[in-house]
Amino acid sequence: MVYKIIRLTDLNLEDNRFHFTLNPSDRRLLRSVSEIGVMQPVIVILRQNRPVLIDGWRRVEAARSCGLEQLPVLEIAEKTDDLAVFLLAFFENYGQRPFSLAEKSLAIRKFHDFELHPAEIIGRILPLLELPPERWMFELMLEVSQLEKRFLETIHHRDWKPVAVELLMKFTPAERDWLFSLLEKLTHGQQREVMERLYSLKRKTGKSLDQLAREERLAGLIARVLKGERAAVDDLLTVLRRVSSPLISRLNQAIAEEIRQIGLPERVRLDYDPSLEKRVLRLTLEAAEQGDLKRAVDSLADSLERGYWKRLFQLLGYEGE
Amino acid sequence: MVELRIKKVWVDRKVEADDFTRQLLDRLAGRPVEVVDSAEPVRETVRLSSDPVGESKQHLFITAQPSFIRPCPCTPGCLGCGYWTIDLDLNCPFDCSYCILQDYLGLQPLTVAVNREQLRGELEEFIRQGRSGLIRLGTGELADSLALDGLTQNSAFLMDIFRGREKLWLELKSKSGWTQSLRLLAPAENVVLAWSLNPQVVIDYEEKGTASLEERLQAAAEAVRQGHRVGFHFDPIIHYQGWREDYAQVVESIFRRIPLEAIAWVSLGSLRFPPGLLSLARRRFPESQIYEHEFIRSAEGKYRYPRPLRQWLYKEMAGMFAEFGAEGRLYLCMESVEVWQEFLDKIKRGRRNFAFPFPWQC
Incomplete structure (x- = not known):
């Protein structure tokens, strides 16, 4: 030297x-x-x-x-x-x-192009890069290294993990182009969730991403997200969650409506497990004096008598598809 | 059922001279054999495949295990059933899309322990520890109990050491059909031959390499004819459009062939999996739709069908069994206390564990 x-x-x-x-x-x-x-x-x-x-x-x-x-x-x-x-x-x-996943993919590509044997890359280099030393990961990294520079830079700057990159690579190149324009508007956590939900929807329905994006329930929201409307991102996620969790979403909507009907007294808070794994309600009541307590208890007793709670407990204990 | 396909046999150096090792190698004649110091070289070979999990099912590692009997770990937050596992073999040549061993075993090849004689001493010690009641033990947690039986004849060995031990019940759980080795087994009061069942459409799409439903039911019927007790496992129950009719047919098929008295138990469990399995299974089974269902992430971190759906699946299944007077044979696998409490309404509030025979059978 x-x-x-x-x-x-x-x-x-x-x-x-x-x-x-x-x-x-x-x-x-x-x-x-x-x-x-x-x-x-x-x-x-x-x-x-x-x-x-x-x-x-x-x-x-x-x-x-x-x-x-x-x-x-x-x-x-x-x-x-x-x-x-x-x-x-x-x-x-x-x-x-530490290297980003994009840099890891580029390094693996170089090792491959300089003819380091795949077994050597898998057995020696992947563990150094804290990647599973398995051929599928080697192949995934080679594929990622071929992505356009703008994709690589997003993966690099947003510190994408292998599971997110693997998900991205499951979309067709044309879909990835479209998806990236959407993902650019989202935070790191939102990117992963949107990809996961769209991918699952694509598999479930057999539709292309393009077909899904043109569906009435999604088209308007996606257009707003692409225009940079931040509020639309939450709306889009809500719709995607509803689509991928129809049963739980439907029950939660009905429960929210029942709670609204009950009209809880002031300073009474009702909590429940929104995943509906637990079927119990938790009521929290704040009272500064005996009068507060009496008013809250009377109000609850009144709503009990009017039968509002029965339907709520039925929803919490629902069994079905 | 697909024939066992072993590409290569790997022998752990420490058991190279073992008699049982020699017997296994004779039965596997014609396959390449390599002596190694651990399973690591096998894993190194397997991980070079594009499908390392699939590849791991085609390499047989002959070794010794430090111990065999372990309490079934169940799942944190779930009600245990007091089961114990005997890990004689590890991994399974069948290839079910939902199998958690794909993720759990970390590229462990098909593994056979040749020091099985050690299990006799472990069982003695297990009994000496003074456990009360009947205890169920089985080899079907980290392997299929019968898939490698043609090679190992573990079923005969296990029957021999369990025979006469009234308080210990052995379960051999499988997705295979009737095997040559079963034909030679003399029945024992405390041994249950059990089959995991699913509708044929689920077997076709999700249980690659296994015996058909018909083959499994025929095997169970043959076992009963020979005087064995049998058990069934509906785990995982898969929810899809038309599931109810398909499962009802399976239940009906059982009772067309098997008398209720011969059935020791039937377990019910619904599809659940750790997060690590999701990307792995989608990679390995791109055609499978089971991972695109609605799931919740439960407290222990696994994905599960939502509780309202699970509860309904169990209730419907219980109804199907009730038609044949068999609801008392049912129990749930890896379910929460809440779901148990609703199920048949037979579990005492707050109870965290129980053992066979289950309280509703006493």
């Missing part, structure tokens, strides 16, 4: 064969480079007589932004093969920060 100072323009930045990280340069690095230049050499190797970057993409980006002309480099022996060089790039970054 040889230390050198090279001209920035000598670097062949179009050759990104060793590049798998996605973090852009940040302001702090930019400030630092503008003050003192690049102190820590980047790592390069000669390919076709030009230095190709192995590690140090953020520093090079910062140096270019700051108009630096020269850069310190450590040059690896040219005879080193690409796989050995990529192992260096990989481990140089490995110790510094």
Whole structure:
């Protein structure tokens, strides 16, 4: 390994064969480079007589932004093969920060393209990346690495987990395009839930995502979400939950209506398990003096006599489809 | 039923010289054999397959187990039935889409323990611990009790060590049909041959490689003819359009062949699964629709049908059995106290556990 100072323009930045990280340069690095230049050499190797970057993409980006002309480099022996060089790039970054799933997929793609044997990738690299060392995961990562850059960047910046990415890959490429325009408007937690519910609906109904999105119950809400209406996201989720949990949603709606009919006295709170696993009600009553207590108890007794509670308990104990 | 398919036999070095190992290898002649220090090399091979779970069912690992008898873990928050498991074999060559072993066993290959003689001592110790009442034990929790029986003849071995031990009841639970090894078994009072049942349409779509409903019922009938007690398990009950008619037919088919007196017990349980199984099962069984049902996430973290639906399934099933006077044979598997309390209204409030014979049978 040889230390050198090279001209920035000598670097062949179009050759990104060793590049798998996605973090852009940040302001702090930019400030630092503008003050003192690049102190820590980047790592390069000669390919076709030009230095190709192995590690140090953020520093090079910062140096270019700051108009630096020269850069310190450590040059690896040219005879080193690409796989050995990529192992260096990989481990140089490995110790510094955890990789996002998008970066993991790009790293696995590189190992694959540099002809590291799949068994070696599965048995050695996947555990290093805290991924299940199984072929399906290897294949999934290869597939993910081929996604468009905007998808990879979302997966990277939103820190998607394997289960969410696996779900995404179950949609057709055309569906993914459409889905992404929707997901971009949602928070991380909402993204996963919307994907899961739409996927399940797609499987259950046998309809394409496009057909589902044009259904009356969803079309208007989706259009509002795509326009950026935040309130529409909650409405969309409510409808999707209702569609995937018809029984529980229906019962909860009926229970809410019964509670409304009862007209609970002030300072009386009624709770129940909305999953309906437990069929008991919990009543909480606040009273500052005896009179408060009497009014609340009388009111409850009155509503009991009028039979409102019977239907509520029937709903809580419902058995059926 | 699909023939047992073993691609390769792996022998744990510590049992390489064992007599039973030699017998198993003779029965498996023609398959490649490798001696290894643990199950890890098997897992390493299996995980290179695109379907590691499916692959794990085609590799047989011969080993020794440190112990065999464990209390059935049931599920936190559920009412236990006092069952004990005997883990002689691990994993199963059948491939049911709903099987939690896909997730639970973590690529464990089909595993046979050759140190089964140790079970005799464990049973003695188990009895010495002075448990009261009848205790049920079975080999069908982490494996199918009969799927590898042609190879291991564990059923004959187990019958032999349970015979005459009146307080210990052995259950051999399976989705296979009548097997050669069963033909040779002399019945015992305290041994129950049990079959898991589902309508044929569920078997076709969700229970790959298993015996047909007809084969299972014929096997049960044959077992009764030979003097065995039998049991049935409707677990998981799958809810779909037309489920009621299909399950009613299965129940009716039982009583067309099997006299009530020969039936020791029937369990009911509905589809439930840990979250980890969802993506795995969808990956392995893309055609299966059972995971697209309405579920709730229960307190213990599993997905289950909502309580109103579960309760209704059990009530309807109980009605079907009541038509044949058999509702007293029923019990629930991995259900909450609330559901138990509603079911047949026979469980005392607050009771957390019970054992066979169940209170309503006494």
